[in-house]
Amino acid sequence: MNISLNCWNEYDQLKSVLVCSPSTLDVPDAQTATDVQWEKPVSQKKAQEHFHNMVDAMKEHGIHVIDYSKHLSRQDAHLSHQLINRVFTRDLACVFGNTLVPGEPGTSMRRPEYIQSHFLFLDWFGPERFKVTANNNGNALEFGDVMVLNKDAVFLNTGLRSSYEAVERMKDQIFQAGFSEIGVIDLPRRPDTLHMDMNANVAAADVLIAKSYMRYLPVRILTETHDRYLMMEEFLFRHGFEVEWTNDIKHTVADINFLNLDPETLLISTKANKKIIRNHPKLKKKKLIEVEVDELEKGGGGIRCMTLPLERQS
Template structure:
């Protein structure tokens, strides 16, 4: 078994150092603000090591992708696909900048012995849009980097395995679903409710998933970009003071990361993490 759901105990992750992330390429609303500004390489490296250490302290095995010069944004490991119990889904990047990552990550997964169960060949799909709601119900954001065709390909690949896959369209400015919605425990999520479709909110209600609401501006400060570790533990950013307080009031143990430089390229802890084993 590889990844059973989105909130059970996280056991192994795949991440990639930001070795060649030199400047924030203007490929999303956040990175546009820092476009062509050199990023602090020392700080980027320290933030990555902080993430590695947080996982090790939590007893989670860390696998690392080898960084290469042509994969500038590979630090956001989440985006090459999605992982379920039976294996992984290989996505397809929309931006040319990220094309080289596809083969590199597919090769890495082969080395790790994780089978590819389906892939997106014609449409677009990035892993930041992939979210478990329950063990057999998956939400897929159709926002900026995943389109209808990509969604249909994922649904066709996962349905024979018994998965229900639901589309979640939202404002393209939000980039990925994990920027405006994140499940942190079996029945608890953080989300900007007003930016999500009524049908999706009704589905969450039916599944008895409580939402900790965040304002729209929190999306662009990574207020929803959290990583569930299971056992009521969650990785969050130190700057997410209101969100972290709400999580704690709901019985969650919040592990705070002091990450700011990496965020300028448009991704947070969830974006930086591809789960390999959870259950």
């Protein structure tokens, strides 16, 4: 896999991204959806169509899109096709600078896809760039809870699916990758706060959009030598970000869960409330590429959840 792992932020031009096509299984009714913690029933035929909408939009933007399911062995593929959450690749790992760090699932239902993808990553990138056992002894860490803000700072959540114990175990890897500060927030443990990227997202090099309740939450600041607290807005301001609070807007998954394709362009769902993005003066001229992915969003995640950046041009 000829990819130079390189991600120092959320907004530089995206060059390579990992995805996974949806499962072949339908989620046939509301009760089944509730039992597997999805929002609504899903037709996988329609989900496949919406997946290709997203992939085609990225390819048309010149992005190398890798569907990891196509690289699995026949035995692994037989299981993988039946894993309904496998489309949410963001959680599997995260590129910090030039290092790919493995995640650890917060629910046993997702463990097989982590194991399968991690052995692929090990084969593709080697043990120096992907330390497959680095989080073996840690608790849950799903990377929908992580934002790489810039070359100095990482912002992450230890909520429903990620633990502070896992952060403690992996923080040295982040510092060794070249970052100097980690901000840790602890979101309420509810379905709508499952991950950080359902509540906040980087929309530009100096603007982060966030749900308004987050302004009341302190952030624990970790460096190699210090440990202290700041409020969220102060932490982000120190690293060059303004915060666009969404105030009393009633949110759907689509609103904040977008993907930066380059500094001028966002890939968003057709169901996203564009007023949220356009409200900040620095975002008014952003190019918005809209794709229909609502059948995929019924699984409880959006476009950011379904894309794992491997390489951005810094």
